[in-house]
Amino acid sequence: MTAKLSIQNLSFTYADGAQALRQINMDIQANELFVLFGPSRAGKTTLLRLLNRLADLLEGTERTGEVLINGRDIYAPNVDVTQLRRRVGMVFAVPTPLPGSIYSNLAYSLQMAGIRDHHTIAERVERSLRQAALWDEVKDRLQDSAFALSGGQKQRMCLARSLALEPEIILLDNPTSGLDPISTAMVEDSLFQLKQQYTIIMVPHSVQQASRVADRAAFLLNGELVEVGSQQQLFMHPHDKRTEDYVTGRFG
Amino acid sequence: MSTFDEAPVSWQEPQKDAPPARRNWSELIIETLIRLAGISAVVIITLIFLFLLKEGAPAFMQVPITNLLSTRWYPIEDMFGLIPLLVGSLLVTIGAVAIAVPLGLTTAVYLGEFAPPWQREILKPVIEVLAAIPSIVLGFLGWVALAPLIQGAGAPTGLTAFTGAIILAYMSLPTIISITEDALYAVPREYRDGALALGATQWQTIWRVTLPAARSGIVIAVMLGVGRAIGETMAVMLVTGNAANIPQFGLGAFFQPVRTMTATIAAEMGEVAQGSVHYSVLFAIGIVLFLITFLVNSLATRFIGGSARRRGGQI
Numbered sequence: 222m223t224a225k226l227s228i229q230n231l232s233f234t235y236a237d238g239a240q241a242l243r244q245i246n247m248d249i250q251a252n253e254l255f256v257l258f259g260p261s262r263a264g265k266t267t268l269l270r271l272l273n274r275l276a277d278l279l280e281g282t283e284r285t286g287e288v289l290i291n292g293r294d295i296y297a298p299n300v301d302v303t304q305l306r307r308r309v310g311m312v313f314a315v316p317t318p319l320p321g322s323i324y325s326n327l328a329y330s331l332q333m334a335g336i337r338d339h340h341t342i343a344e345r346v347e348r349s350l351r352q353a354a355l356w357d358e359v360k361d362r363l364q365d366s367a368f369a370l371s372g373g374q375k376q377r378m379c380l381a382r383s384l385a386l387e388p389e390i391i392l393l394d395n396p397t398s399g400l401d402p403i404s405t406a407m408v409e410d411s412l413f414q415l416k417q418q419y420t421i422i423m424v425p426h427s428v429q430q431a432s433r434v435a436d437r438a439a440f441l442l443n444g445e446l447v448e449v450g451s452q453q454q455l456f457m458h459p460h461d462k463r464t465e466d467y468v469t470g471r472f473g
Numbered sequence: 474m475s476t477f478d479e480a481p482v483s484w485q486e487p488q489k490d491a492p493p494a495r496r497n498w499s500e501l502i503i504e505t506l507i508r509l510a511g512i513s514a515v516v517i518i519t520l521i522f523l524f525l526l527k528e529g530a531p532a533f534m535q536v537p538i539t540n541l542l543s544t545r546w547y548p549i550e551d552m553f554g555l556i557p558l559l560v561g562s563l564l565v566t567i568g569a570v571a572i573a574v575p576l577g578l579t580t581a582v583y584l585g586e587f588a589p590p591w592q593r594e595i596l597k598p599v600i601e602v603l604a605a606i607p608s609i610v611l612g613f614l615g616w617v618a619l620a621p622l623i624q625g626a627g628a629p630t631g632l633t634a635f636t637g638a639i640i641l642a643y644m645s646l647p648t649i650i651s652i653t654e655d656a657l658y659a660v661p662r663e664y665r666d667g668a669l670a671l672g673a674t675q676w677q678t679i680w681r682v683t684l685p686a687a688r689s690g691i692v693i694a695v696m697l698g699v700g701r702a703i704g705e706t707m708a709v710m711l712v713t714g715n716a717a718n719i720p721q722f723g724l725g726a727f728f729q730p731v732r733t734m735t736a737t738i739a740a741e742m743g744e745v746a747q748g749s750v751h752y753s754v755l756f757a758i759g760i761v762l763f764l765i766t767f768l769v770n771s772l773a774t775r776f777i778g779g780s781a782r783r784r785g786g787q788i
Contacts (some may be wrong), residue, residue, distance in 0.1 A: 273670060303672050306669065307671070310670070313667065317663040317666065317667030319667060319668060319686075379667070383671065
């Protein structure tokens with residue numbers, strides 16, 4: 222069985238010469254919630270941004286290696302980057318509501334994708350808001366500014382916004398940073414629902430969150446992949462001494 | 474004495490001549506100075522307005538309103554029709570805005586979003602130097618270089634409203650470009666990332682996200698640019714031909730000589746007897762100019778405020 226997403230010998234260097242990733246290899250299966258964790262500067266965010274080619278925007282960087290989705294290299298010359306980003310959605314650490322109403326935030330990406338039918342758009346907006354567990358809170362004020370939402374609501378709106386495009390893979394870069402425990406729990410709950418349908422790759426807020434939500438996980442340290450394994454294996458019986466030290470809180 | 478021993482003292486009754494009292498004095502002085510400076514600005518602006526009213530008001534009493542609204546400006550024969558001057562100013566300003574705004578905005582978008590860093594590093598300082606060119610030098614350029622071109626293109630004379638509009642447009646371009654570029658730069662990177670991650674193309678991101686987010690800054694840029702265009706006198710006087718007549722309607726209007734309100738004041742102020750009717754009519758023109766800029770400014774403020782309120786509605 223081919224992996225949903227396969228990372229092969231991936232290395233990445235920033236314009237200032239800092240090597241963010243070294244020879245990363247890993248496979249991620251469909252419908253799993255895969256967690257990338259490690260201390261800061263481990264390369265987690267860089268890796269996420271390579272998976273939807275947002276890292277392309279930085280000038281002077283260097284990448285080697287391949288990223289395959291359904292067996293096809295996303296860095297192949299004939300790949301339409303815009304199309305790719307619709308298939309690989311992303312939610313950022315800081316919620317990124319766009320200027321406009323809640324409704325237009327969600328409708329925006331659909332319109333960009335060429336969907337003009339108002340009925341289809343309204344339907345998809347409602348469904349994705351429900352999937353992100355936000356519908357009940359905002360259904361009566363869809364025309365209000367997206368900036369009027371609370372931090373947790375904004376983040377779930379951003380999640381709903383990427384879901385509206387019906388992607389195959391969702392990248393979550395620390396989606397619960399700055400959220401209170403109740404909002405965090407709501408986001409985590411919706412993730413458990415969502416992985417029935419999507420493949421989710423997430424950088425967690427903490428080791429605790431990683432062990433709470435992960436099906437499988439990868440531990441990154443200074444741009445190197447230390448260990449990949451199931452939740453059980455990585456958090457209960459890590460093979461590598463560094464993984465053990467990190468998950469038990471000896472450093473980090 | 475250690476600080477620990479001193480500490481409780483401050484919790485008791487404040488002592489007279491204690492250090493805090495002296496600090497309050499300096500606070501008071503600084504506060505008063507700032508307040509005076511602030512009030513003086515308001516007072517001076519009010520005085521300017523009152524002076525303008527005092528000198529200009531007699532015109533509205535002594536000259537019949539039909540005369541002021543007539544289409545002939547011949548002060549020597551007591552004909553004070555402001556319409557030709559108003560039309561002249563409007564033609565030149567509208568022309569300048571129509572040229573400068575699209576050109577300025579696209580240049581700013583190019584500089585801010587498309588240009589590679591090395592181009593930006595060359596172009597930005599060059600554009601800022603353009604802003605430092607004295608307006609009369611641009612006027613001179615218009616007279617020597619631009620006017621012959623326009624006459625060559627078939628206009629009856631090279632000194633036309635269009636010539637003035639081009640000169641004014643280039644005068645306000647640096648302001649519009651650099652303030653718009655700053656406004657675009659101030660749009661958080663997260664907006665762009667957020668839009669791009671949703672599969673928006675670069676142009677869609679700019680059009681639907683970056684420009685709307687920078688809207689209030691862009692309106693200010695356009696306002697300052699237009700403000701410079703309306704108020705400009707000397708360069709316009711040099712290149713618009715100074716004919717106080719109403720050009721025929723149609724696109725051809727831009728290719729006929731006009732005279733602006735500002736140029737009229739500048740040209741005739743030196744020759745009038747203080748207190749004469751002509752003198753107060755010139756001040757009345759000043760009042761009209763003031764009202765126009767006031768109107769434009771308050772419209773812009775309404776627009777910024779309105780868009781912020783409406784922002785909930787649509788992007």
